[in-house]
Amino acid sequence: MSERWARAFLTSYRWAGAAAYPLIGGYVAWRASKGKEDHARRRERYGRAGQPRPQGPLVWVHAASVGETIAVTPLIERILGFGINVVLTTGTVTSAHVARERLGDRIIHQYVPLDLKPAVSRFLDHWQPDLAIIAESEIWPMTILELGARRVPQVLVNGRLSDRSFASWSKRSFLAEALLENLAHVVAQSEVDAERFRALGARPVTVSGNLKVDTVPPPVDEAELTRLRGEIGDRKVWAAVSTHEGEELAAAEVHKLIKGRHPGLLTIIVPRHPDRADAVAASCAAMGLTVARRSLGDTIAPGTDIFLGDTIGEMGLYLRLTEIAFVGRSLTGQGGQNPLEPAMLGTAVLSGRNVQNFRESYQKLAANGGARFIRDKEVLAGAVNFLLNNEAERRKMMEAGRRTVEDMRGSLTKTLQALEPYIHPLIVQARLDTPNVAEGR
Template sequence: MSERWARRLLSGYRLAGSVAFPVMGAYVAWRSSRGKEDHARRRERYGRASQPRPDGPLIWVHAASVGETIAVVPLVESILGYGINIVLTTGTVTSAQVADERLGARIIHQYVPLDMKPAVSRFLDHWQPDLAIIAESEIWPMTILELGRRRVPQVLVNGRLSDRSFKNWKKRPFIAEALFENLAHVVAQSDVDGQRFVALGARPVSVSGNLKVDTAPPPVDEKVLNALQRQIGKRKTWAAISTHDGEEAVAAEVHTMLHKRHPGLLTIIVPRHPDRAAALAEEFTALGLSVARRSAGDKVTAETDILLGDTIGEMGLYLRLTEIAFVGRSLTSEGGQNPLEPAMLETAVLAGRNVQNFRETYQRLIDRGGAKLVRDRDMLAGAVNFLLVNEVARHDMMAAGVVTVDEMRGALAKTLRALEPYIQPLVVKSRLKGPGGR
């Protein structure tokens, strides 16, 4: 495929989006009916702003979902310290809640416009950003092309390319280059990610590490934590967090295998998608297990086998209830989930072998002794049993995780250094124009 064909394909993508745009209302309405869109603010998805643009320089920061939103909070707070306005976009209802909880009225939050020219153009016409900072692994062609056409500098931070994404982009190198040439800078999470972006045509590329390492541990309501700790008492616990389809069943089977050896054992299961909780509760009950659903306010009694963590924004609570955590999307699904939060909170980390998306983080934890990978259900049961029995080994893993996280810190400072050439002119511009100036 030549460069000419690549540009024709991207032009076709632009045209297809414009043609499809009028019928996207039904799609957004369907997502809204399933709780995946904020019904009251659905117009923002078409690029229609719900707030006025403030005077002065403005930076657009985009974080797709909860993980990316949490990761960019310290970065956003640092930029706010320069006195520059920020409009933060996210793509999910839960990430919007996280933005409100952690940043509040200090930023303007909007839902990200659909990656179609009418929506993106309307969004950019209103907000007129001086700089775009994108914090996610997905690439949205129309957004990148429109920002490039308007000569708005765009920087990809915390950049990551999974094995699958890199393989797909390598099949379309001219398209990748036609998009990535619009990026003023890519700040990658790891050396491997950096090399991949360079191979696809991005210039310049620097490596910062993972921004999430520089975030604070997930918060917790101390009153809720104390109440649950009193209910659990001295029972032994372990958790399976961020689980995907099939992994909850594995966790329930592990509980069944271990509860005779460890009377009173409580298993905490936190599915990645809480909307599956009702079906999971029925599945566990059919196995003869007693389930307490957090969303229903069920109390943990002496008979409770499984605490089902089917709420959003309470990972800090669940992780503080245990010292052992299996991190999902790694046994029955591929890619893995980020193990940094359990490591931060002094938790011995277990995971399946399919952790490609966080390969470097897991490798560092494993090398330090803070994590262990398991092959299957039986190996997971053996690992949980070993850690429940061996307090010294468990505490060694917990301590190693904290040390590893401390060693990995510094991504925020490196990212700010990469952004300095783009932010400092805006600081000067803001000071020259003074209050109320554009």
């Protein structure tokens, strides 16, 4: 019965998508008008290729957003080193920017096609991938089914299922099994994630750890870093990064609460979505705070209270300006944001308790003394004040974070081991096509 329900649902999904396809243009145009789509490349969302397919073996890697793109970058670099072509799809304008910044023209970047049969089929007809690698938790029914129908191996890497996603799929376990049985392998982040994928019907499932640990620290423009450090001088600094709605206001209130104890204090606020910067700047100004905006090229003057990091792709710059960082989507939001980049750059990490999406990373950081949890803005103010006053404790947290990240490394090697049966034939093919290709190991 469950198989029959799954088949009926997926058939309905296929036909509903086909019916909606002619009408979807208005939706994509609306997203483009809001800056959520690249207007000049909207055709890619319908599976229309922006450039020709290269000769030889090709791997399709999909990473939905910025975090996933950063996570799979070292894996993509290893695949490229084998002489294999890579087409990378992402779903957001910001992730496309990160892909261009970190991988340049070594890969072909395309926006991921809409999960509608005409778009997916057109995409696959053109690119004809030999292997599909999907990052984290991107389970799109039509894409998975179309790849399965073409017998293209699909491997989910850095696999993760949040509490909410697992609960949702568990209610539709018959559907989850019908989709996950198309995956050739799931490489999960943790044992918890692995058990969840197995419970939903995935086989085989192995554990690699978090690929984000094996990334390099976020890059920085050294000239800009030097310039901004010169503007800041010897002022005390702390940051609230990857913040969501409500957390910027909390950071601004923390600034007001402790400013009297730390004359000249500078607070850096980096919203997760820079398109909210106007509202954040207005809220801070309404509180009587002086704001300098990175996007406008404002100078950090002696009287600046808030430095608003409202740009894309400069987290490496903001984190290098501070030794204390609150990581957002954890106080007023749900799920948390990645604490590993701050930790690997030697930053003392503070966070709310809602970090389900990065539970294992936070548990290890907290156990080793590299991160502390806070329950509200008053406790956040106390923690920031304490760390600003206690250099020895601050340095201890910074070093603990660095050490924890180093101890967690190794996920890239494990992921490559899981991919070896699918990658090796492509390496052989690439060498036959180009005899002088280096091994790349």
